[in-house]
Amino acid sequence: MKKSFGAKILAFPAPVWCVGTFDRNGKPNVMTAAWAGICCSKPPCVNVSLRKATYTYGSLMGKKAFTVSIPSENYAGEADFFGIASGRDVDKFEISGLTPVKSELVDAPYVNEFPLVMECRVIHFHEIGLHTIFIGEILDVKITREVLSQDTNLPDLLKLKPITFAPEIRTYHGLGEVLGHAFDLGMPLHLKNEA
Secondary structure (H helix, E strand, O other): OOOOOOOOOOOOOEEOEEEEEEOOOOOEEEEEEOOEEEEEEOOEEEEEEEEOOOHHHHHHHHHOEEEEEEOEHHHHHHHHHHHHOOOOOOOHHHHHOOOEEEOOOOOOEEEOOOOEEEEEEEEEEEEOOOEEEEEEEEEEEEEOHHHEOOOOOOEOHHHHOEOEEEOOOOEEEOOOOOOOOOOOOOHHHHHHHHO
């Protein structure tokens, strides 16, 4: 029997994405967002949901551009800090010792040390309640060569080592072992269904 928890955000896992923006004075800022994900494949788009109270919200509304930098496990502390401090009060890049790099395609910075970066322009936003969801079209993805698979030339998640977040529980986690390939693990059931 399952226990009812009511209407809660107990969906696992949530990504740990660091959203980069420039404020109206051109100061680079970054904040960690877990309410995020892929939302369209053509055109390739991601979504991030932010509260109006965040400093990043104002920058996103002003610039209509952002980056997503995906930290690896060894930057979990910095990613957590990016979600604790406000860019209104501190220079998060200076305090963390990490490097902002201006995107080549949008008016936003990304975190140089993080292995995967998406450069996005805002194409839609919608206020839902406490959060506003921003849809960003991915204009480019940049990936550190060391985390690419030699076989596929795509990211190897065991090298990338992205971190995830457990909502409500408030813990960070790494990824586990490979369970199998998509469109392969379920094939025996598919073939059984077709027989």
